[in-house]
Amino acid sequence: MAQTTQDVIGQYERYVMNTYVRSHLVIVKGKGSRVWDLDGHVYLDLFPGWGVSGIGHCHPWVMKALRGQSTKLLHVPNNYYHVLQWRLARRLVDVSFDGTVFFANSGAEMVESAIKLARRWGHLTASGGLRRHEIIVMERSFHGRTTGALSATGQPKYQEGFEPLLPGFVCVPFNDLDALRRAITPRTVAILLEPVQGEGGVRVASEAFVRGIRQLADAHKLVVIYDEIQTGMGRTGRWFAYQHTGIEPDVMLLAKTLGGGFPIGAMIAKRHLSQALTPGTHASTFGGSPVACACALAVFEAIEKQGLLERAGHFGALIMKRFTALKARCPIIQDVRGLGLMIGIELSVDGRPIVEACRGQRLLINCTQERILRLLPAMTITRAELDRALAILEAVLMAHVPQVAAA
Numbered sequence: 001m002a003q004t005t006q007d008v009i010g011q012y013e014r015y016v017m018n019t020y021v022r023s024h025l026v027i028v029k030g031k032g033s034r035v036w037d038l039d040g041h042v043y044l045d046l047f048p049g050w051g052v053s054g055i056g057h058c059h060p061w062v063m064k065a066l067r068g069q070s071t072k073l074l075h076v077p078n079n080y081y082h083v084l085q086w087r088l089a090r091r092l093v094d095v096s097f098d099g100t101v102f103f104a105n106s107g108a109e110m111v112e113s114a115i116k117l118a119r120r121w122g123h124l125t126a127s128g129g130l131r132r133h134e135i136i137v138m139e140r141s142f143h144g145r146t147t148g149a150l151s152a153t154g155q156p157k158y159q160e161g162f163e164p165l166l167p168g169f170v171c172v173p174f175n176d177l178d179a180l181r182r183a184i185t186p187r188t189v190a191i192l193l194e195p196v197q198g199e200g201g202v203r204v205a206s207e208a209f210v211r212g213i214r215q216l217a218d219a220h221k222l223v224v225i226y227d228e229i230q231t232g233m234g235r236t237g238r239w240f241a242y243q244h245t246g247i248e249p250d251v252m253l254l255a256k257t258l259g260g261g262f263p264i265g266a267m268i269a270k271r272h273l274s275q276a277l278t279p280g281t282h283a284s285t286f287g288g289s290p291v292a293c294a295c296a297l298a299v300f301e302a303i304e305k306q307g308l309l310e311r312a313g314h315f316g317a318l319i320m321k322r323f324t325a326l327k328a329r330c331p332i333i334q335d336v337r338g339l340g341l342m343i344g345i346e347l348s349v350d351g352r353p354i355v356e357a358c359r360g361q362r363l364l365i366n367c368t369q370e371r372i373l374r375l376l377p378a379m380t381i382t383r384a385e386l387d388r389a390l391a392i393l394e395a396v397l398m399a400h401v402p403q404v405a406a407a
């Protein structure tokens with residue numbers, strides 16, 4: 001029986017828990033920067049999977065790795081070894097910093113892992129009966145929806161009604177080093193931040209801020225944790241956003257693009273810290289499965305062999321230039337900002353009608369914090385696709401400029 005979009009929406013309403021704001025679009029197929037709906041319409045996707053499909057939907061090398069591995073072995077419990085997990089861990093360390101890697105399946109789980117690592121480190125380094133456990137987090141941050149990650153998220157709108165939250169988080173304004181310095185107490189053990197806030201409105205941490213954090217952390221023996229779940233794996237034109245300043249974290253969290261669409265998350269921690277998690281202290285049943293690792297290894301291949309870091313930097317600069325130029329002609333654009341292929345366009349008006357209008361023109365984008373359009377194009381997008389997508393967005397933005405009333 002043929003299903004229509006309305007049928008599918010009706011069945012969701014009946015059987016699927018209603019926790020998401022969804023657009024009326026049923027997606028049946030994806031390739032690169034294009035997706036197809038039930039009726040065969042093709043959409044350009046400038047927000048593929050909230051950043052998950054960072055190298056495009058169904059990248060051929062990921063699909064090949066997935067097909068190959070899935071005929072051999074899907075899952076190995078972590079009380080045994082398999083041959084792909086160490087390879088992926090080594091790849092991650094080779095492009096970041098020396099340490100060891102813990103694998104799980106999603107972003108929020110990596111945040112939970114970092115909270116446990118930091119607390120355990122505070123416990124092991126306790127002196128004079130003082131067990132450090134407080135983690136400093138940022139306003140407008142986003143770290144996920146599990147209870148610990150939610151408690152670390154600096155946005156009360158996500159926390160409302162779920163109290164009491166996990167204690168031990170102290171929230172300070174982003175890019176405000178003085179406030180952060182004042183928040184450090186003898187109980188502080190870590191500082192957690194996104195080098196570019198995504199959901200919070202595409203806000204880039206200033207170099208002075210991250211440099212100051214590093215100095216304060218070194219002086220007070222604090223663990224610097226970067227949530228690179230959205231920024232990592234090439235999105236910003238480098239493997240990791242921290243590499244734009246060269247100021248290293250001690251712990252880094254990844255998910256989203258890492259698996260090329262297959263769920264996997266990773267936490268990389270410097271060696272002195274990773275010792276805090278000994279056998280039996282932390283685990284994930286599905287973590288680092290052969291299939292997930294095979295997909296992530298294919299993502300590495302694609303980023304390296306297809307020159308995707310350079311592409312992300314190049315196309316990112318091109319998008320910034322176009323919207324900065326448009327800003328001069330389009331009074332509803334207040335600010336254009338970002339890093340590589342992570343771009344925010346702040347408007348003076350509600351962005352949601354603009355997202356809907358773009359969808360009507362078969363272009364998918366996102367709006368966050370009500371007025372900030374967010375673009376996370378795939379690093380594999382073609383120049384022709386990008387030009388077409390930007391032309392649609394520009395036309396929609398111009399059409400939303402309020403007309404001056406005729407006399």
Ligand SMILES: *Cc1c(COP(=O)(O)O)cnc(C)c1O
Nearest residue numbers: 106107108142143144227229230
């Ligand atoms: C998406 C995201 C998360 C949460 O990831 P999930 O896989 O949805 O749990 C955490 N931090 C950042 C920065 C994210 O963008």
